Amino acid sequence: MNRRAASIVGIGQTEFSKGAGRGETQLAAEAIVAALSDAGLTTDDVDGLVSYTIDPVEETELVRALGIPVISWSSRVPYGGAGSQGVLQHASAAVTSGAARVVVVYRACKARSAARFGRAAVATSPTSSHSGSTAMQWCIPYGILTPASWMSLNATRYMHTYGVTSADFGRAVVQLRDYAATNPAAHFYGRPITLDDHQSSRWIAEPAIRLFDCCQETDGAVALVVTSASRAADTPAPVDIAACGAAAVFEEEVASNHYRPDITRMDGAVALAEQLFDVTGISRDDIDVALIYDAFTPMLFMQLEGLGFCKPGEAKDFVADGRLGPAGSLPCNTNGGLIGEGYIHGLNLTIEAVRQLRGTAANQITDARTALVGASRTGVILRQR
Amino acid sequence: MTPVEGNPGEVTRPAPILTEDNKGYWYESARGRLGVQRCVQCGRLQHPPRPMCPVCHSLEQWIIELAGFGVIHSFSLLHHPRHPAFTYPVIAVLVDLDEGIRMASNLVCIDPAEVRIGMPVQVSFAPAKDDTAVPVFEPRTVTA
Numbered sequence: 001m002n003r004r005a006a007s008i009v010g011i012g013q014t015e016f017s018k019g020a021g022r023g024e025t026q027l028a029a030e031a032i033v034a035a036l037s038d039a040g041l042t043t044d045d046v047d048g049l050v051s052y053t054i055d056p057v058e059e060t061e062l063v064r065a066l067g068i069p070v071i072s073w074s075s076r077v078p079y080g081g082a083g084s085q086g087v088l089q090h091a092s093a094a095v096t097s098g099a100a101r102v103v104v105v106y107r108a109c110k111a112r113s114a115a116r117f118g119r120a121a122v123a124t125s126p127t128s129s130h131s132g133s134t135a136m137q138w139c140i141p142y143g144i145l146t147p148a149s150w151m152s153l154n155a156t157r158y159m160h161t162y163g164v165t166s167a168d169f170g171r172a173v174v175q176l177r178d179y180a181a182t183n184p185a186a187h188f189y190g191r192p193i194t195l196d197d198h199q200s201s202r203w204i205a206e207p208a209i210r211l212f213d214c215c216q217e218t219d220g221a222v223a224l225v226v227t228s229a230s231r232a233a234d235t236p237a238p239v240d241i242a243a244c245g246a247a248a249v250f251e252e253e254v255a256s257n258h259y260r261p262d263i264t265r266m267d268g269a270v271a272l273a274e275q276l277f278d279v280t281g282i283s284r285d286d287i288d289v290a291l292i293y294d295a296f297t298p299m300l301f302m303q304l305e306g307l308g309f310c311k312p313g314e315a316k317d318f319v320a321d322g323r324l325g326p327a328g329s330l331p332c333n334t335n336g337g338l339i340g341e342g343y344i345h346g347l348n349l350t351i352e353a354v355r356q357l358r359g360t361a362a363n364q365i366t367d368a369r370t371a372l373v374g375a376s377r378t379g380v381i382l383r384q385r
Numbered sequence: 386m387t388p389v390e391g392n393p394g395e396v397t398r399p400a401p402i403l404t405e406d407n408k409g410y411w412y413e414s415a416r417g418r419l420g421v422q423r424c425v426q427c428g429r430l431q432h433p434p435r436p437m438c439p440v441c442h443s444l445e446q447w448i449i450e451l452a453g454f455g456v457i458h459s460f461s462l463l464h465h466p467r468h469p470a471f472t473y474p475v476i477a478v479l480v481d482l483d484e485g486i487r488m489a490s491n492l493v494c495i496d497p498a499e500v501r502i503g504m505p506v507q508v509s510f511a512p513a514k515d516d517t518a519v520p521v522f523e524p525r526t527v528t529a
Contacts, residue, residue, distance in 0.1 A: 120468035122399045137402045138433050141519045142491045143471035149463050153479050153489070157459035160502045206462040206474070250439070258479055258489055259433075263459065 006092035006241045007232035008382065010039025010225035011351040016185060016342035019113040020219035027221035028057045028108035029065040035223040039235050041102060046225075048073035048103030050090045052345065054080055056115075057108050073100035079254050079377060081293060082268070084346030086378035089244040091226035101227060107347040108221035116217050117343075120145045135253045148214060148296055150256035152205030155298035158264040159208060162313030166207060169297040170198035172319045173212050173339060176294065179326075180336025183362040187216045188340045213297040215338035222347040224354070232385075239357045242370070243282060243381040245275030252377070266299075268377035269306025276372070276381055277308070284308060288368040289356045290330050291349035293375035294337040304332075307374055326365060334363045346375045357384040397470040398513040406436045409448050415517045417510045420448040421486060432486040453508025454525065455482040460492065460500045476500055480522050494523040 012034025043066045053076045073094040077086035091103040180186035201211040232238035251259045294300040301315035310318040324332040335341040335352040353371040355361040369384045401411045413420025422434045426443035463475040476492040505525035510518040
């Protein structure tokens with residue numbers, strides 16, 4: 001894709017909480033109005049809507065709530081949170097092809113007060129809102145019922161292969177909680193932890209995932225406004241989409257990636273990195289800030305390796321060296337991540353990347369000009385204009 | 386084979402979700418057989434089952450009964466959250482079968498603290514609801 005073909009011109013969000021006390025459609029509408037206001041645009045300008053297949057808010061209801069005159073592009077991305085950056089790819093494709101002029105990307109959920117992701121439920125259908133989780137039917141009769149349980153099977157093998165310990169994961173969580181502690185929007189604002197705190201948190205899936213390795217089930221909504229790079233010039237604070245990619249590889253499932261030959265490696269992330277770096281000529285050294293989908297700490301490690309920021313098995317040393325911190329070589333999840341800030345299914349990481357490039361983040365990284373957002377198999381690289 | 390867990394008359398393990406594409410596998414399983422797809426045309430073994438061979442696109446699949454010997458490729462002791470159908474910690478495993486396929490299952494008849502990657506295992510069958518049964522694994526006691 002042409003490097004400056006599409007831009008993010010507005011971001012918006014609701015508060016993140018454990019009980020929003022209102023419906024998802026309202027949450028989405030609030031975030032979208034905030035994002036349009038941020039962009040200096042109105043609902044009359046919007047002609048495209050993109051979300052996740054799993055999002056409960058219907059386009060018809062949003063149009064009704066917002067008063068959008070005409071929608072000429074609507075699409076949804078599968079893979080749950082792993083598709084969370086694919087929405088930017090869809091929006092970019094729409095505005096660069098001319099199918100739409102201004103596309104709103106949104107995700108609204110009541111993931112704590114309503115449909116909890118982490119609940120132990122026995123599914124009655126093999127599919128889950130077309131999120132790509134049909135293969136989880138092979139786990140249900142065995143009590144392997146939650147995202148943490150699905151992914152922990154990969155994580156245990158990863159630990160075994162590379163000699164990684166729970167404490168290695170804990171060091172990353174301490175950093176994430178440090179970032180969250182100074183981000184007023186974060187669930188864990190003002191609540192940093194020590195490695196001992198992490199190590200004494202209870203097991204969720206032993207030996208890979210403790211309570212403090214888990215993202216926060218959250219109520220809230222996030223929205224972004226995408227338009228062409230040329231239209232973006234008329235908006236107050238555009239950030240360019242320098243690259244976007246998606247890589248769903250053969251027999252790599254969304255959360256239960258159990259059948260690839262080497263389950264310690266996220267092959268989708270490896271393929272995604274080729275699209276983001278090798279094809280575009282952007283270097284990993286160019287990345288000033290990384291936002292990486294940390295549903296559970298082991299997945300952060302495996303993506304650091306899959307994306308090529310370090311070699312297989314070396315994420316533990318990368319983390320222990322402080323690379324993810326504000327003074328490190330790859331400041332990562334500066335909002336506290338999904339573990340520290342909250343879990344709007346990954347899209348809150350994208351607006352943190354935009355804030356960093358605008359210079360308005362709570363934990364602002366000095367001279368942040370290029371940011372990567374990676375969600376295992378979908379990702380974007382954003383650039384300051 | 387003899388069921389290895391569950392009280393008589395009180396089976397709590399949920400039944401498999403039946404689909405057009407998987408019903409052959411679960412039909413065999415309910416009868417105590419580990420029946421895996423093998424492509425009639427190219428001979429590829431595959432799991433989970435699917436409606437088409439991804440290599441040669443044949444629609445014809447044999448169901449082959451496997452011996453059920455393998456090793457633990459990975460495991461996880463699931464502590465939380467809990468579902469009333471299961472006993473905790475649930476021992477979740479990925480088993481690499483000798484024939485070259487992998488499957489998610491449970492390891493039974495073992496102290497959770499003793500589970501190790503690489504451990505040799507053999508198939509057994511655990512009763513599930515609706516008069517079904519699912520393959521589970523136990524530490525190997527016989528020679529493959």
